[in-house]
Amino acid sequence: MDAFRIRGGRPLRGEIEISGSKNAALPIMAAALLTRERCVIRRVPNLSDVRFMGDILKSLGAHVEFQGETVIIEAKDIHEFGDYELIRKMRASVCILGPLLARLRRARVSLPGGCVIGARPIDLHLKGLTMLGAKFSIRGGYVVGSTPALSGAEVFMGGRVGPTVLGTANIMMAATLSLGVTIIESAACEPEVVDLARFLTSMGARIQGAGSPTITITGLPELHGAEHEVIPDRIEAATFAVAAAVTKGELTLKGARPDHLGAVLDKLREAGVGIDRQGPNLVIERNRSRLRPVDITTQPYAGFPTDVQAQMMVLMLQVPGISVITERIFESRYMHVPELCRLGADISIEGPTAIVKGGKPLSGAPVMASDLRASAALVLAGLAAEGETTVKRVYHLDRGYECMDEKLRRVGARIERIPE
Ligand code: UD1
Numbered sequence: 001m002d003a004f005r006i007r008g009g010r011p012l013r014g015e016i017e018i019s020g021s022k023n024a025a026l027p028i029m030a031a032a033l034l035t036r037e038r039c040v041i042r043r044v045p046n047l048s049d050v051r052f053m054g055d056i057l058k059s060l061g062a063h064v065e066f067q068g069e070t071v072i073i074e075a076k077d078i079h080e081f082g083d084y085e086l087i088r089k090m091r092a093s094v095c096i097l098g099p100l101l102a103r104l105r106r107a108r109v110s111l112p113g114g115c116v117i118g119a120r121p122i123d124l125h126l127k128g129l130t131m132l133g134a135k136f137s138i139r140g141g142y143v144v145g146s147t148p149a150l151s152g153a154e155v156f157m158g159g160r161v162g163p164t165v166l167g168t169a170n171i172m173m174a175a176t177l178s179l180g181v182t183i184i185e186s187a188a189c190e191p192e193v194v195d196l197a198r199f200l201t202s203m204g205a206r207i208q209g210a211g212s213p214t215i216t217i218t219g220l221p222e223l224h225g226a227e228h229e230v231i232p233d234r235i236e237a238a239t240f241a242v243a244a245a246v247t248k249g250e251l252t253l254k255g256a257r258p259d260h261l262g263a264v265l266d267k268l269r270e271a272g273v274g275i276d277r278q279g280p281n282l283v284i285e286r287n288r289s290r291l292r293p294v295d296i297t298t299q300p301y302a303g304f305p306t307d308v309q310a311q312m313m314v315l316m317l318q319v320p321g322i323s324v325i326t327e328r329i330f331e332s333r334y335m336h337v338p339e340l341c342r343l344g345a346d347i348s349i350e351g352p353t354a355i356v357k358g359g360k361p362l363s364g365a366p367v368m369a370s371d372l373r374a375s376a377a378l379v380l381a382g383l384a385a386e387g388e389t390t391v392k393r394v395y396h397l398d399r400g401y402e403c404m405d406e407k408l409r410r411v412g413a414r415i416e417r418i419p420e
Contacts, residue, residue: 002398004391004405006382007414008364011249011286014411018237018256019045019402020069020230024192026092027169028199028230029053032073033062033099034177035203037225044071044230045402048395052090059083060096074225078103084110084141094122095166097145098174101134107145111138120330124164128155128171132178150178152219158186161329162300165190168215172197175217176205184215190301191260195231202226234260236401237282238308239376241265242315243408244284245273246384251411256282263304264312270294271315293321293358298329310336310377313356317345318384320359327352336374339367343385364389372400379404383413392420 020043030053032039044050046069054064054071059082062075080100087093088110100107111122126136126143132155134147155171157163168188173196175182187193189211197210203226206218237256244251245268258265258277265275265282271294274285293316298306306329316323317340327333334354337347342365346357364387369375375396382389391397394417397404405415 001392001420002394002417003420004379004382004394005416005418006364006379006389006391008383008385008387008389010247010412010414012244012247012251012383012408012411012413013249015252015254016240016407016411017254018232018240021045021192021195021233022047022049022400023092023165023235024195025050025230026053027095027166027173027192027196028228029057029071029073030095030099031173031196031199031203033057033060033075033078033096034103034173034200035223035225036076038072038074039203039225040070040072040227041199042070042227042229044069045233047399047402049090049092049399052086053092056082056086056093056096059086060100080104080106080108082109091120092166094125095170095173097125097143098129098170101129101145101147102150102174102177105147105149108142110142124157124159124167125170128157128167129174131155132171132174132182150174152178152180152182152217154183154185156185157188163188163213165193168193169196172207172210172215172217173200175219176200176207176223177221178219180219182217182219184217185213187213187215188300189213191231191234199226199228202228231260232257235305235307235373237261238264238305239311239380239401240407241268241282241284242308242311243380243383245271245286245315246318246380248286249412250283250285253282253284255280258282262302264308267294267296267304267312271319291319293319293323295324297326300329306330306333307373309333310373311380313340313347313354314377314380314384316356317358317360317362317381323356323358325354325356327354335370336377339370339374339378340381342367343381343389345381361386363387366390366392369393369396372396376401376404379415383408383415
């Protein structure tokens with residue numbers, strides 16, 4: 001296992017190129033199972049989660065080849081027996097369920113794992129696929145599904161806290177090869193769902209309304225191969241935007257797609273961070289003005305993303321006064337808090353709410369990464385703190401950030417990867 005050793009207190013300056021989106025690339029790779037023909041997917045980030053998805057598709061019989069940032073997938077002859085351990089490792093592997101049922105009429109996946117940020121059930125995925133005509137049972141740790149044929153239906157994807165992103169992806173993929181019309185109500189509106197719909201459309205699928213709460217899919221007997229370029233990673237862009245702010249630096253985020261970052265940019269601006277939109281690029285600058293406390297509530301898109309909550313907390317720690325975070329998507333998403341407190345942070349948790357008393361200096365300490373975005377927050381805190389911070393278990397970060405240490409080093413961060 002690797003760790004990051006960070007010596008903080010240095011402003012970051014320069015340009016960072018934003019990578020392709022992990023959360024868009026994973027379901028798009030799964031969607032390649034819907035056709036026997038060759039799919040070419042470009043701007044795929046080099047991440048352990050992406051390689052896992054490649055291995056899962058290979059274990060189903062697909063041919064998968066990585067060529068730099070491009071992955072070529074040909075799922076000519078596939079079967080439903082995926083590798084149990086591989087699938088268990090990653091939450092996003094659940095989105096092979098829809099394509100397998102649509103293409104083979106049977107599917108078998110181990111109950112998915114992933115970041116430990118709450119219970120993360122898959123009941124809405126199963127409910128939606130059941131509406132399309134699938135039947136499920138749990139056998140030996142596997143979810144086993146089968147259907148004589150999927151047919152279009154009205155499917156409501158709203159759960160306890162709103163729509164499910166990968167659930168919407170699963171139903172949309174399954175519906176492309178179902179008989180008749182499927183209408184997904186209360187669909188997730190995330191840009192990653194829209195990107196998946198774009199890929200499916202280029203495979204010949206008939207989809208209307210992606211990006212809105214109602215998606216209509218007219219099923220077809222088959223789809224064909226396609227080429228696609230994945231959208232930039234809005235969570236990576238948001239993380240580096242906060243990095244510029246917490247180090248009192250200035251970063252140009254190249255290819256960041258500001259139109260996907262509305263809620264994050266709005267809060268940064270409200271806190272007093274300088275933001276300049278330059279076409280597809282963003283310039284983030286912590287100008288001299290005093291920062292102000294801000295309150296955030298995480299919500300489904302286009303609200304403030306739960307995947308940026310931990311990083312934003314680090315900015316709040318630098319602002320004198322009280323900022324309040326309310327986490328509405330995942331109930332246990334405060335695992336970074338005890339670790340931030342090791343650096344001197346003053347944060348208390350009451351149910352879904354974190355009360356952040358900012359303005360106290362942070363000082364470096366050894367900390368432990370617990371999940372992907374929590375790890376990113378610890379790196380940001382290390383960059384802002386005086387002295388040395390060691391972030392252990394950075395394999396969590398390698399799941400979702402492409403060469404984070406290298407990208408940060410190029411803009412002046414003192415960060416090195418060391419064996420733990
Ligand atoms: C995706 C993202 C993840 C992000 C999350 C919310 C990927 C690979 N991951 O995860 O980074 O944090 O969206 O934006 O794209 N829920 C149920 N039943 C279900 C499914 C979900 O109750 O069947 C609940 C979850 O516990 C959670 C909420 O719905 O409270 C939202 O989860 P969901 O949108 O499904 O997250 P993912 O798609 O897994």
